[in-house]
Amino acid sequence: MVSGNVAELLCLLRHCNTLRSVTQVHTHIFKTGLDSDAFITGNLILHCATLISDALHHAFSLLLHSPNPDAFMYNTVIRGFSDSDHPHNSFTTFIDMRRNSNNLQPDSFSFAFSLKAAANIRSYNTGIQLHSQAILYGLHNHLYVGTTLVSMYAECGWICHARKVFEEMFEPNVVAWNAMITACMRCYDVKGAETLYKQMQVRDIHSSNIMLSGYMKSGEVHLAMKLFSEMPLKDDVSWSTMITGFSHNECFNEAFDFFLQSHKLGSKPNEVSLTGILSVCTQSGEFQFSKILHCYLEKSGFVSRSSITNALMDTYFKSGNINMGRLVFEKMPGKKNLVSWTTMVTGIAMQGYGKEAMELFHQMVDSGVKPDGIAFISILYACSHAGLIEHGCKYFSMMKNEYGIEPSYEHYGCMVDLYGRSGELKKAYEFIMKMPIEANDVIWRTLLGACGIHGDVELGEEVRRRLLEVDPNDSGDCVLLSNMYASVGKWKDVAGVRQMMDSQGLMKTPGWSVSEVS
């Protein structure tokens, strides 16, 4: 009778796709007294942690309130956290498992999931500690643990450790070999990956897809095309890898060609190939094609996927169609995620609507979405392009003090641009001198451009000296330099720059012409 109830409950659970429906089943479980059954609780936790979005906290709560949690429950929560926005919680759960429970030992699942969390946050220190623990428990040679160790070390940039683990593996299978090829490609060791690929006794379609993606990421477009043509079997991942690879390497015609070919050959477009081809439309300016794609996306239902909507918004904003970009954003089903908000803020900011971008940024925060470093780049960009210096400074300090985000070169660059565009050149210079990291060429060039716009030759020459200290071979700023001299009518100096460029053979640089100003 009891086993019949269990089967019935599991069947009910399988049909739940919201936290609300799971809670209803849970209430029923409680009423029937089956909540003390570890198998039932384990399945409840599994369902919440892996199958329903936004239910991980509930899975964690079930674990905490379980009178006798077992390894399966702990492992499932560790797994859920490893793929969440808070992978660190995997480690605290791993520690809790050993401290709070009666003689519970971590097993291969505990290590594989925790190592995945370490890989996701690229934490070498945590990864190596887990590796030591795995050795203590005699699980470092386990096939799944070994494979995850290879991936973890590669994600953290320690290819030598990844290789050592792989070489010490006892009879690695095709997945372990694929993990090692991926590790080589992650570290841009294309030759190493090729050697392994050739050595493989058994390959599957993943092996070839990893090679395709690695070639494309390393700019080896022709090698990817050659391998693709030799592949006896291609799946939708092979096609989308090629399309996105062409997109990254700016081979727009090839991307369109492959997209249409895959369609003709009956391979269905997926989320990745569609975001890829939308990006190609944006980069190449093929906005008519993106409109056709929009119709298809509406009809096929792909428009409900946030990655697709974000790419579509980006295309509309970059084509200057603000109203359509805004409409796509407003029609997005469900809760808008961080990428959607950031795409919207950037899109509006690009068109110069600084105040609206700020309103959107606050709406995002009010809706419970926490901004990341990229979101702050977009709002700083909005402020600099709308001349909102005070607001820009406020966001910059908010980022550091309220959100604990360390500014990157991009953030510093935005601040220099913010001061520079508004003509506060001295402040921009002082800001650079006070930066805790040494300014790079991009930051100096940003200020040099501003000196040109506002005609401050004295500061511009100082900036040029600083720029040459960072990059003695730099020549990309000649246009900025000659523009600066031209803006104050120093034609002799313009001619000087022209002569310098002549002597360095730079006169063929596209996009500039001294004759236009002289």
Added chain:
DNA sequence: TTAGGGTTAG
């Protein structure tokens, strides 16, 4: 009894 590692985008 319930689970896992390797590929494509953002």
